[in-house]
Every structure is written in structure tokens, then in C-alpha cells.
Amino acid sequence: MIDPQKFVACLQGNDVDFFAGVPDSLLKELCACLDSVLPGDRHVIAANEGGAVALALGYHFATRKIPLVYLQNSGLGNIINPLLSLADAEVYSVPMLLVIGWRGEPGVHDEPQHKKQGRVMLPMLEVMEIPYSILGPDLEDAGGTLERALATVRKASAPYALVIKKGTFQPFTGLGGPKAATFELSREQAIQHVLEALDDRDIVVATTGMASREVYEYRACKKQGHQRDFLTVGGMGHASHIALGLALKKPDRSVYCLDGDGALLMHMGGLAITGVLKPRNLKHIVLNNGAHDSVGAQPTVGLSVDIPGIARAAFYEQVSRAETREQLLSHLTGLKHSPGPSLLEIRVCCGARKDLGRPASTPVQNKSSFMDFLEG
Numbered sequence: 574m575i576d577p578q579k580f581v582a583c584l585q586g587n588d589v590d591f592f593a594g595v596p597d598s599l600l601k602e603l604c605a606c607l608d609s610v611l612p613g614d615r616h617v618i619a620a621n622e623g624g625a626v627a628l629a630l631g632y633h634f635a636t637r638k639i640p641l642v643y644l645q646n647s648g649l650g651n652i653i654n655p656l657l658s659l660a661d662a663e664v665y666s667v668p669m670l671l672v673i674g675w676r677g678e679p680g681v682h683d684e685p686q687h688k689k690q691g692r693v694m695l696p697m698l699e700v701m702e703i704p705y706s707i708l709g710p711d712l713e714d715a716g717g718t719l720e721r722a723l724a725t726v727r728k729a730s731a732p733y734a735l736v737i738k739k740g741t742f743q744p745f746t747g748l749g750g751p752k753a754a755t756f757e758l759s760r761e762q763a764i765q766h767v768l769e770a771l772d773d774r775d776i777v778v779a780t781t782g783m784a785s786r787e788v789y790e791y792r793a794c795k796k797q798g799h800q801r802d803f804l805t806v807g808g809m810g811h812a813s814h815i816a817l818g819l820a821l822k823k824p825d826r827s828v829y830c831l832d833g834d835g836a837l838l839m840h841m842g843g844l845a846i847t848g849v850l851k852p853r854n855l856k857h858i859v860l861n862n863g864a865h866d867s868v869g870a871q872p873t874v875g876l877s878v879d880i881p882g883i884a885r886a887a888f889y890e891q892v893s894r895a896e897t898r899e900q901l902l903s904h905l906t907g908l909k910h911s912p913g914p915s916l917l918e919i920r921v922c923c924g925a926r927k928d929l930g931r932p933a934s935t936p937v938q939n940k941s942s943f944m945d946f947l948e949g
Contacts, residue, residue, distance in 0.1 A: 594643030601869030686807035782867030810839030834875025
């Protein structure tokens with residue numbers, strides 16, 4: 574396994590000292606190291622992967638140095654455009670090192686939403702003509718691989734990818750990042766209160782990660798079935814637009830989107846589209862713990878910005894914030910009976926139960942029962 578601190582030191586020794594990206598569970602030890610050893614102007618957790626590439630472009634233009642962009646392979650779709658239309662050798666020819674977590678690697682157990690992405694990732698890099706090397710826990714010459722990659726980047730003045738297999742990085746034992754904020758409710762408790770307040774015909778769209786798993790577990794515990802909930806197991810940042818599409822076509826049903834702060838920030842333009850279209854039946858709930866909780870609790874700017882204020886500026890009809898159980902129950906009553914689009918930010922603690930399960934049904938089964946529920 575690779576010591577993340579030595580890996581970062583090797584990069585710095587090769588004059589790579591700017592890092593931007595979106596956290597990934599396979600890279601969480603590297604992300605923890607970057608957060609610990611680098612100042613904020615040299616390590617930026619971006620809202621989305623395409624934005625990280627753009628940050629890297631700006632840094633290179635200002636310094637002539639090689640930036641590093643890290644991401645999960647699910648974020649490849651977000652970087653294809655800036656990679657091919659800006660960084661490519663046939664356009665602006667920008668040297669850049671990509672560090673990509675290989676979720677869904679063939680032969681390695683993973684969740685259904687990662688399997689296709691893992692299978693097609695290397696062919697995607699090849700068709701984009703991005704050279705790559707694979708780093709794994711059994712690699713003995715990681716430093717040599719890194720130096721050869723950087724030599725290729727400098728010679729070609731173009732992007733190069735390091736593909737990171739599961740278990741590549743050792744646990745980072747240095748100082749952690751910023752202390753997590755403390756609130757009265759956990760995310761799971763907040764979700765339970767929300768679901769308890771809903772009517773039988775209300776529609777739920779849950780964002781990717783722990784939130785969907787907690788919705789699923791609540792329904793299983795209450796023996797309610799899962800037909801009312803669409804679990805957005807992949808496609809981070811798109812749950813609110815799925816909810817918008819449902820709200821526009823089911824105007825007689827209330828649609829509740831259970832979103833996360835990282836997901837909301839990733840595609841925040843969705844707030845503007847929703848606010849202008851004004852679906853009166855859309856209730857947007859943002860579970861804000863200021864972290865990418867599902868992949869290692871790396872910080873977002875969710876607690877540093879005014880999410881209700883942003884929604885208000887985007888013409889949401891009603892916005893509110895809850896930080897306690899009492900506030901949440903009060904605002905849920907108002908949310909149910911007010912015209913939308915409405916947004917309720919619930920500030921919650923980081924973390925999840927260690928024994929939190931995963932959906933037993935497949936995504937296709939979820940879709941089928943959900944669509945039957947919509948027709949009922």
C-alpha cells in the first residue's frame with residue numbers, strides 16, 4: 574500500500590503543489606492527507622469535477638506548473654467537456670495529472686451503479702486519447718510510476734491519468750481536517766421525521782449515498798414497502814432535477830426531494846430552473862452536514878453559505894432552516910401546507926450507523942415498483 578503522505582511529498586518534490594477535485598471513498602486517505610498538509614489555496618474541494626478541471630486550468634495559466642485533479646470515475650462524465658474542449662493537446666494543451674478512483678473495477682465487488690462505469694472506464698480514457706497508469710496496493714514502484722507519469726505530462730503538455738485501485742492508499746494517521754459541526758439531529762433522525770410527516774401518496778426522491786440507504790432502512794423497519802421512494806443511487810447532484818421532472822408531470826401529488834449539501838452544490842443551477850418554473854408541489858429538503866459524508870466526510874462549503882438565501886434569490890416561494898427537532902417539526906408542517914417550490918435546510922451531524930444496510934432490491938426493481946406507485 575502507498576503512504577499518502579509520501580505520495581504527496583513525491584508530488585511536491587516534482588513541483589506539483591496545487592490539488593483540486595471531488596472526494597472519493599477510494600481516495601479518502603489521500604484527501605485527508607491533502608486537507609491536513611496543504612493550505613486552503615493549494616487544495617480546493619470543488620463543487621463538481623468539471624469545475625476542478627477549470628480550476629486546474631486557471632492555476633496552470635497563472636504559474637506554468639502542473640496541477641493535479643482527483644475524482645471518482647463516476648465523475649468522468651463531468652470532466653469530458655473541459656478535458657477535450659480546453660485541456661486537450663489540440664486545443665490549449667494543458668499539462669495536468671488526473672488521479673481517478675476505480676470504483677466498479679471488474680472482479681472487485683461493488684454497488685450496481687458502479688459496475689458499468691468501472692468496466693468502461695479504461696476504454697473511455699483510451700478513446701479520449703488520455704494515457705494512463707494503474708496504481709494498486711501491490712505496486713512496489715509507485716514513486717517511479719508517478720515520476721514517469723509526470724515526465725509524460727511535461728513532454729506531451731496534456732492530461733495523464735493515474736487510475737487508483739481499491740485499497741491502494743494506507744490509512745492517513747496525521748492530523749484530521751476541520752472539526753465537524755455539531756447539531757441536535759443526525760441525518761437519519763431528520764429523515765425519519767420527514768418520512769413520518771408525509772402522506773401515503775406523497776412521492777420521495779432521495780439523493781445518492783447514505784441518505785438513500787437510510788430511507789430504505791426506515792421503510793424496511795416500518796414494513797412499509799419501498800414503492801414511494803426513488804433512490805438516486807448514482808448521478809450525484811441530479812436528484813433535484815429528477816424530482817422537478819416528476820413534479821411537473823404529477824401536479825396533483827406532492828414531491829419531496831431529500832437532497833444533500835454536496836449534491837446541491839454540485840449542480841446548483843438546478844435551483845434557478847426550479848425557482849423559475851415554480852412547481853407548486855415540489856418540496857426541496859437539503860440535509861446539510863457540511864461534508865461529503867458518504868465518501869469520507871471531507872468538507873463542503875455547505876455550512877459556510879446561505880442555502881435558503883440562495884433558494885430565495887432563485888424565486889423559491891418559501892425557504893426555512895431547522896437545527897433542532899422542534900424547529901424541524903414546525904417547519905415540516907409549514908412545508909406541507911405551503912405552495913412550492915419550497916426549500917427546507919436541515920442542519921445535521923456527520924456520520925452514519927456502522928451497521929447501516931444497503932438496498933436489497935435492484936435499481937430496476939426500485940424503478941418498476943416506483944412507476945407503478947406513480948400510476949396509482
